Amino acid sequence: MTEEILSNPKSERVRRISSLARKKERQSHGRFLVEGPQAVRELLVHRPDVTETVYTTLGTETWQIEIDRLASDAGVRLERATPEVISAMSETVNPQGVVAVARSWDGSASEALAGARLVAILHEIRDPGNAGTVLRAADAAGADAVIFAGESIDPFHPKVVRSTTGSLFHIPVLVLATLDDAVQAVRAAGLSAFAADVRGSDVLEARAEGALDGPVAWVFGNEARGLSEADRALADRSVRLPIYGAAESLNLATAASVLLYETAFAQRSR
Structure with missing residues (x-):
């Protein structure tokens, strides 16, 4: 986990992540958004191989402790961000404090x-x-x-x-x-x-x-x-x-x- 806390909701990285709400950008980058504790937990448990980065707010909620552990066990990059940054990344109106970026896949x-x-x-x-x-x-x-x-x-x-x-x-x-x-x-x-x-x-x-x-x-x-x-x-x-x-x-x-x-x-x- 990086020590720096992402705090600028208008940064290029945040804009790039938020753009994944659009199909054209998902297809262009081969990435998609996963939002919320339940979805991110399932992603880390079942498809850590496609999980690129997890962004969470800094807190002590049970789900944060679990997601921190799952990301660490899977060797997935974990970064902290302010609520404003998570909100800017999210497609939802009331984000729940965690967003992940995952690689899309083409199955046979x-x-x-x-x-x-x-x-x-x-x-x-x-x-x-x-x-x-x-x-x-x-x-x-x-x-x-x-x-x-x-x-x-x-x-x-x-x-x-x-x-x-x-x-x-x-x-x-x-x-x-x-x-x-x-x-x-x-x-x-x-x-x-x-x-x-x-x-x-x-x-x-x-x-x-x-x-x-x-x-x-x-x-x-x-x-x-x-x-x-x-x-x-x-x-x-x-x-x-x-x-x-x-x-x-x-x-x-x-x-x-x-x-x-x-x-x-x-x-x-x-």
């Missing part, structure tokens, strides 16, 4: 999907909260990977990173240019591709048939438009969640969570 689809049995594919998902929540649900359900396809939001967007509460660092996350690329990749790994769509067959029928027992990759479409006919044609089948009450529809992240868990239940009850 063949390596990430080898032996996979449950995968989530996000196609044209634009809302960072939805994307992060689906990634978190996939992690909780024991999924082996999450694929961001087409014009989906950048998984390293600060709001996506925050909403995953660390799940971004637990499982492989891939970015593929098109949905066709994603479907081909999961098929090559031995998974069936199921489109989550209101025009599909009931998920209970699919489960009764044993369709969810084997390796499955779920394709989730845009929050407003869903999946197009061409998108659905790429999948092996379309499956829907039934609405038993008066609700017009389910939120994307909620529906994705249910389908991922329904598949996890089926695979584990064989």
